[in-house]
Amino acid sequence: MKLMTVKTLTVASLLAVSLPAMAVMNASPSVAASVLASLDPDHDGTVDLTEAKTAASGLFDKLDKDGDSTLDHKEVLGRISEKEWAVADPDNDKTISKDEYLAYVEVLFKKADPDNDGTIDAKELSSPAGHALLRLLK
Numbered sequence: 001m002k003l004m005t006v007k008t009l010t011v012a013s014l015l016a017v018s019l020p021a022m023a024v025m026n027a028s029p030s031v032a033a034s035v036l037a038s039l040d041p042d043h044d045g046t047v048d049l050t051e052a053k054t055a056a057s058g059l060f061d062k063l064d065k066d067g068d069s070t071l072d073h074k075e076v077l078g079r080i081s082e083k084e085w086a087v088a089d090p091d092n093d094k095t096i097s098k099d100e101y102l103a104y105v106e107v108l109f110k111k112a113d114p115d116n117d118g119t120i121d122a123k124e125l126s127s128p129a130g131h132a133l134l135r136l137l138k
Helices: 001-026 029-039 049-063 082-090 098-112 127-135
Strands: none
Touching: 029 049, 049 098, 082 098, 098 127
């Protein structure tokens, strides 16, 4: 009985943390616009790289449950795939520091900004590249 309770609590905990990431991954244009508003402190209708990195830094701190200033596979909870991990962890130490995380956010930001105007709007956030970026911001 005790084992079942622990498993149930573990699954419930993982779902509670993972649901926001899953919602972001399936963001429609209207959801992307809503998320954009939460990432856009100057209310210009876009997110620039500084705003993206500010949001990413805050999320990094929330995900770093053990407070060791790095994220491991468990802490990212599906936000970074195995393939992406190789890019996000260039020193291959099996963890991602905040500097590595923010550098990877910059890589994804550039992919989500196909017009290279230095900002991302709701339409760009609705793209597959935008979804990948959002997983690291929200």
